[in-house]
Amino acid sequence: MKKNNNDKLTRLLEHHIGLGGNEAHPDVDYFQSGFMPKETFSEHKQIFESRKMVKGQDILTLEPGYYGAYNMTNHPIQTEPTTWFSEIEVTQSAESGGRKLFKLYDSVSGLSYWRTTNLTGDPASGTGFWIKNVNEVVLWSGWSDFSKSTALAYSVDSFSEIYVKFGTSVGNVGRAYGDNKSVMINTINNNDTKIGINSYEAHLIFNKDSAIIEGNTQMIIGASENNQPGIMQKVNGDISIARIVGVK
Secondary structure: OHHHHHHHHHHHHHHHHHHOHHHOOOEOOOOOOOEOOHHHHHHHHHHHOOOEEEEOOEHHHOOOEEEEEEOOEOOOOOOOOOOOOEEEEEEEEHHHOOEEEEEEEEOOOOOEEEEEEOOOOOOOOOOOOOEEOOOEEEEEEEEEOOOOOEEOOOOHHHOOEEEEEEEOOOOOEEEEEEOOOEEEEEEEEEOOOOOEEEEEEEEEEEOOOEEEEEEEEEEEEEEOHHHOOEEEEEEEOOOEEEEEEEEO
């Protein structure tokens, strides 16, 4: 009985180490575990460890893969060959007629883009152009009138555009846009108790990694009691900040 068991184990071992061919060492698929083909191993290494370096090529002619690239044409930043490094991902879907999806991460600007082409590779096909991803970073969140200098999470110098979400005690809510120097905020509210309006204005000033509001004012414009001649009065403002966001 012992000899028979040994013979059986020997046969199983011989079968496992290769005598069984593909049946003993099947490639992994969606339904069973198995061995990784060299093509899959290469792709895995390219994604996570060592991207293939390419130079002086048209981005839209790249085959599916994961690349480190420079001196490339058809780059979203400029039409001339680039002199800096970008990371590029190219994937292709047979189900969509061979359409390619390109994703590009630019090392100089920190911006990212995407576009598609169809099977012909014609630059006019698919999206027809590079589309910039909107990259937003919350620099501050809470509720404050910013009457004192307040620290931000990151310096505004890294962002070309800043927007703020603001509000007032009477329910006004809105967004105001500016740059990394300042954001001017304006809003108007119809006065529910009198014939007139309240006009609000505030100037949010940035100093690298901090911000402060200057000139938070409110102008009351309207008729006096019993609809007598109009009045105009300038008082302290009522604008507060809920969020400051940097956009790349």
